[in-house]
Amino acid sequence: MKNKNLIYLSLILIFFNFTFYINNASAKDYKGYGEYSFGPNVAESTACRLAFERAKTNALSNAFDEKLFSMSLMRCSEDGKAECELNQTIISSIGGTIKKIKKKTELPIERLEGKSICRVQLIANIAKPKKKPDPNFNYNLRLNKKLFRDGERLTIEMDPTMKMFVNIFQWEPYRSKEINLNKIFPNKYEAMNMIENKKIIPDEKSSAKKYFFTIKYPDLQEKKYVDEYIIVIATKNDVSFLEEYDFESLQNTLSEIPNDEKRIKKGSYEILKN
Secondary structure (H helix, E strand, O other), rough: OOHHHHHHHHHHHHHHHHHHHHHHEEEEEEEEEEEEEOOOOOHHHHHHHHHHHHHHHHHHHHHHOOOOOOOOOOOOOOOHHHHHHHHHHHHOOOOOOOOEEEEEEOOEEEEOOEEEEEEEEEEEEEOOOOOOOOOOOEEEEEEOOEEEEEEEOOOOEEOOHHHHEEEEEOOOOOOOOEEEEEEEEEOOOOOOEEEOEEEEEEEEOOOOOOOEEEEOOEEEEOEEEEEEEEEEEEEEOOOOOOEEEHHHHHHHHHHHHOHEEEEEEEEEEEEOOO
């Protein structure tokens, strides 16, 4: 009996190790490099964090053999350009999954006349998706405006190629102490998130009760503009997303959905101080 139990234990261990190997076989190490030049109006910590985020997106680009994550979502006004660009870089990485930063090296700050440069090198363990996106599963995304004033209303227009289930998240970088994404659709006013035809959200016609997405300028005195972002996640099957995520948790959740069963797009807008 003892020998039989040992055999069973050995088989379990072998199965566990094999499963662990299979789950990690597709994850490989990729190098990333990022730098940011900054002047006296930008904190060194902000510049180096931006260099780090650029290094991560560079590693993701190397993993996918394309510059998929270097897209520019919006113009950054000169007022707070570094923070705006940092936000862009963070939001652009949604859809890629870095399993682990295995090594991070901050090179010495290079001090030049009128500016300095922060440089970061890293090695990231990245899991590449097994399937490619389905080109037939797509949609057009439009915001009613790119520049808002406090109190104006935001609407989101979607035009899908086929039936899809939609979840929309908003990131307000200057309101949240942490990097949190809050779900704004579906919601208690409009619970049906299946879309087959062109749709405007909020939908005053189909929702049980009228509601609006009202833009609010955060309590900031030193900025003329601030930037905010939305993430639209369309899936072939209805996925029960949580009401709030941090970026890493959302990326992990998205990595569990096959690439040919989802389509992720990002939108951005600026708010002008009144």
